[in-house]
Amino acid sequence: MVNQPVEVTEKVVGVGGVGVVTIEGGSGRPLLMLHDELGFPGWMQWNEVLAAERRFIVPLQPGFGRTPRVDWFRSVRDVAAFYARMVRELGVGPIDVMGFSLGGWIAAEMAAAAPELFERVVLVAPLGVRPAKGEILDFLAMTMRRHVMATVSNQAAEEATALYGGGVSPEQYELFEAARAESSRLAWEPFMHDHTLPHRLGGVQGPDTLILWGDKDQVVPRGCAEIYAEAIPGARLEIIPGAGHRPEIEDRERFVGLVGAFLKAPPAADALSGPKSFVRVN
Amino acid sequence: MQFNYITERGYRGLTDEQVYENGAYFGLPNSEFDAQQGSADYNAYLDEAVLAEQVGFDGVALNEHHSNPFALGAVLNIEAAVLARLTERVRIVLIGNPIPAHRNPLRLAEELAMIDLISKGRLVTGWVRGSGPEHFCNNSNPAFNREMFEEGHDFIVDAWTKPGPWRYEGKHFNYRHVNPWALPYQKPVPPAIIPGFLSRETAEWAVDKGYPYLGLGGPLAPNADLMDFYADRYAKRGLQAGPENFGHVVFCYVDDDKERAERIGLEAFTFGGGNSAFAKAEYTLPAGYNSPAAIKRLATVPQGGWLGVTKERLDEKTEGTRERSLEKQRHAAAAKYHQMRENLQMVVGTPEEVTAMLKTVLTCLRPGMLFFMAPFGNVSDEDRRRSIRLLGEQVLPELRAEADRLELTDMFQRQPGSVELEPGQNRRPVVDRDAIAEYTAKALAA
Numbered sequence: 001m002v003n004q005p006v007e008v009t010e011k012v013v014g015v016g017g018v019g020v021v022t023i024e025g026g027s028g029r030p031l032l033m034l035h036d037e038l039g040f041p042g043w044m045q046w047n048e049v050l051a052a053e054r055r056f057i058v059p060l061q062p063g064f065g066r067t068p069r070v071d072w073f074r075s076v077r078d079v080a081a082f083y084a085r086m087v088r089e090l091g092v093g094p095i096d097v098m099g100f101s102l103g104g105w106i107a108a109e110m111a112a113a114a115p116e117l118f119e120r121v122v123l124v125a126p127l128g129v130r131p132a133k134g135e136i137l138d139f140l141a142m143t144m145r146r147h148v149m150a151t152v153s154n155q156a157a158e159e160a161t162a163l164y165g166g167g168v169s170p171e172q173y174e175l176f177e178a179a180r181a182e183s184s185r186l187a188w189e190p191f192m193h194d195h196t197l198p199h200r201l202g203g204v205q206g207p208d209t210l211i212l213w214g215d216k217d218q219v220v221p222r223g224c225a226e227i228y229a230e231a232i233p234g235a236r237l238e239i240i241p242g243a244g245h246r247p248e249i250e251d252r253e254r255f256v257g258l259v260g261a262f263l264k265a266p267p268a269a270d271a272l273s274g275p276k277s278f279v280r281v282n
Numbered sequence: 283m284q285f286n287y288i289t290e291r292g293y294r295g296l297t298d299e300q301v302y303e304n305g306a307y308f309g310l311p312n313s314e315f316d317a318q319q320g321s322a323d324y325n326a327y328l329d330e331a332v333l334a335e336q337v338g339f340d341g342v343a344l345n346e347h348h349s350n351p352f353a354l355g356a357v358l359n360i361e362a363a364v365l366a367r368l369t370e371r372v373r374i375v376l377i378g379n380p381i382p383a384h385r386n387p388l389r390l391a392e393e394l395a396m397i398d399l400i401s402k403g404r405l406v407t408g409w410v411r412g413s414g415p416e417h418f419c420n421n422s423n424p425a426f427n428r429e430m431f432e433e434g435h436d437f438i439v440d441a442w443t444k445p446g447p448w449r450y451e452g453k454h455f456n457y458r459h460v461n462p463w464a465l466p467y468q469k470p471v472p473p474a475i476i477p478g479f480l481s482r483e484t485a486e487w488a489v490d491k492g493y494p495y496l497g498l499g500g501p502l503a504p505n506a507d508l509m510d511f512y513a514d515r516y517a518k519r520g521l522q523a524g525p526e527n528f529g530h531v532v533f534c535y536v537d538d539d540k541e542r543a544e545r546i547g548l549e550a551f552t553f554g555g556g557n558s559a560f561a562k563a564e565y566t567l568p569a570g571y572n573s574p575a576a577i578k579r580l581a582t583v584p585q586g587g588w589l590g591v592t593k594e595r596l597d598e599k600t601e602g603t604r605e606r607s608l609e610k611q612r613h614a615a616a617a618k619y620h621q622m623r624e625n626l627q628m629v630v631g632t633p634e635e636v637t638a639m640l641k642t643v644l645t646c647l648r649p650g651m652l653f654f655m656a657p658f659g660n661v662s663d664e665d666r667r668r669s670i671r672l673l674g675e676q677v678l679p680e681l682r683a684e685a686d687r688l689e690l691t692d693m694f695q696r697q698p699g700s701v702e703l704e705p706g707q708n709r710r711p712v713v714d715r716d717a718i719a720e721y722t723a724k725a726l727a728a
Contacts, residue, residue, distance in 0.1 A: 140568060140569055141418055141564055141565065141568075142564045143563050143564045144569075146564065174574055177569060177574065178574075180569030180570070181425055181569045181570035182425075182570075183569070184423060184424060184425040184568070184569050184570040185423070185425035185426065185570055188421075188423035188424075188425065189421050189423060
């Protein structure tokens with residue numbers, strides 16, 4: 001077990017004239033992390049564990065209070081295209097990506113349009129599709145405080161209390177407000193989902209996909225995770241019992257176990273052979 | 283001076299308990315709507331506008347709010363159209379259509395032109411961004427509210443003035459055939475007044491477009507601050523702002539029986555928590571609606587907020603509201619009401635008392651257009667109509683004389699923007715700071 005804390009740095013990466021504030025930490029193969037609709041919560045214990053073997057690359061999404069807003073973004077698909085450009089220009093592809101909630105949606109959009117960007121995809125409680133049953137929580141029709149509280153169901157989780165137990169500082173308030181405003185901007189209607197994403201994910205060959213969902217998730221219903229599992233060829237859905245929308249905080253051990261194993265396993269055979277292919281080569 | 287009558291047009295079939303239980307008016311289930319009551323209310327309010335004309339008001343005003351028993355005028359253009367036919371003299375002042383909620387500025391251009399035509403040129407449009415809840419009812423993205431407002435407004439003015447057919451491909455709106463055959467009666471376009479609650483961005487926009495500004499509330503000093511802000515920006519354009527640039531709203535109930543005035547004033551204006559119970563915090567300022575700077579500024583205005591935008595709400599101090607007893611909530615509402623009376627935001631009493639208070643308002647703020655907002659709650663037609671009559675017959679004539687003495691020209695007597703400054707000339711004051719200080723000192727001492 002590595003005892004020395006990982007060095008976490010912040011830099012600015014130029015992408016199409018936009019200075020993307022990017023958090024980096026860890027060593028090993030790069031791992032792209034796309035944060036959720038409340039913004040990057042900071043370097044958590046689960047990051048620390050996985051950073052022993054992976055170098056995290058965490059872009060702070062434009063418009064979320066650090067990276068300037070990109071005015072031409074009209075949809076989550078646009079953000080995905082922008083991040084795809086970033087991955088290409090960084091020269092780190094094919095890369096593994098882990099997306100949380102809105103970040104998961106972005107990752108899915110990237111995979112749908114350009115699967116060659118990724119080797120592995122982890123979607124944690126992803127937004128982006130309309131569930132057959134239930135509804136995505138209308139977190140923009142509630143106060144910021146209620147929204148934040150709704151993301152964590154296991155209130156006993158230590159990091160949850162540390163993060164959200166006390167009051168919100170003025171700086172954090174502004175960041176949350178920016179995050180919610182930008183999320184609104186991108187995905188107000190239809191609310192936090194896209195009509196065609198499940199179709200566009202169909203037949204996407206390439207990356208291995210792991211979908212994680214906490215069965216106490218108050219934000220994203222199970223149906224969303226199931227649609228993703230159904231739509232993405234070869235995807236595997238893992239339920240984390242007792243965890244809400246933030247399984248990485250609410251059941252860190254299980255989360256790190258599942259993700260760690262997934263990231264270590266060799267990728268499935270490539271598109272020209274194996275069960276995923278519909279082209280049989282004789 | 284121009285006097286307008288306005289009412290929120292509340293649904294009068296609820297108890298204040300129901301509103302307190304819900305925590306606000308907005309979101310009360312519409313299973314509580316009784317069609318007989320609703321029908322009676324819509325018609326009674328139309329009749330009030332007709333009465334207002336009869337007793338001497340210069341204008342009748344309407345506002346637009348959706349899905350809210352506090353204000354039934356969801357499609358205010360329908361009411362305006364009915365009044366275009368029922369009235370003959372008064373201006374029909376809309377304060378106003380929330381352009382981003384409609385998201386169809388061409389349709390709005392048609393509706394308003396028809397109202398202006400049917401009324402034979404009595405429409406005054408009011409362009410608003412729409413309060414928080416309107417976004418949820420109309421699924422209008424608050425993050426694009428200001429963009430839609432500005433683009434929609436410019437499109438409407440063009441639709442009215444550019445010869446068609448022409449084609450428009452914009453950011454938020456697209457129309458491939460713009461050629462409306464309903465064009466306004468008034469040329470080039472009907473006059474407009476822009477309502478706002480202490481919003482600097484709205485005032486800035488109003489100045490840039492040359493529109494007068496209608497202050498919706500708040501104590502004297504913050505109102506004066508905003509008026510000075512407007513006037514300063516106006517001066518940068520080389521123009522002297524005057525009373526014709528400013529409207530002002532007072533909440534008013536008049537009764538010849540003093541005891542009844544006090545009783546009804548209190549019951550009505552505090553009903554369910556009053557207009558600050560319009561909607562809960564989560565609906566009031568949706569994410570993306572206001573700039574961070576604006577939110578910070580709003581958070582400094584104590585009490586007496588507009589439509590639920592109060593410091594307490596923004597601080598989310600009212601989240602525990604429902605846990606408070608009915609008695610405590612009524613008490614809090616009453617305290618707020620008394621403060622607003624001291625601030626001259628709420629003006630309640632006999633004709634003599636109301637006249638004296640309004641003379642102070644006119645002296646301090648010097649608006650050219652005054653809007654009398656009727657009581658909320660379940661006040662009877664008889665009491666409401668008596669108030670209108672007393673206002674028209676006893677209060678307005680006094681105020682007109684006072685306004686003449688103070689030289690409070692309105693936007694119809696003098697075109698806003700018609701008084702230019704000499705190069706290098708400083709602007710003249712638009713408010714009376716001495717009078718405000720004097721009144722505030724007196725109120726504190728009392």
